[in-house]
Amino acid sequence: MSPAAAWILVIFGYVLPLLHVALSPKAGPWRMPRDAGCPLSPRLGWLVLVLLLGPLGWLLFALSRRRRGPSQAG
Numbered sequence: 001m002s003p004a005a006a007w008i009l010v011i012f013g014y015v016l017p018l019l020h021v022a023l024s025p026k027a028g029p030w031r032m033p034r035d036a037g038c039p040l041s042p043r044l045g046w047l048v049l050v051l052l053l054g055p056l057g058w059l060l061f062a063l064s065r066r067r068r069g070p071s072q073a074g
């Protein structure tokens with residue numbers, strides 16, 4: 001694999017998905033409520049998933065955002 005192809009893979013497979021989750025307003029809050037049992041906020045949890053799974057984690061994030069709607073509210 002050429003160095004250019006490797007950089008493209010890293011940028012499009014990890015950096016851009018991480019930026020998308022970090023900057024997306026639909027990713028959830030950065031901080032958890034004080035009474036929450038989990039130490040990770042929703043946004044930080046998604047960032048960990050994308051960091052570990054790469055494009056698959058980003059795909060999970062994108063599909064989970066699409067499923068949320070008025071039918072699941074409440």
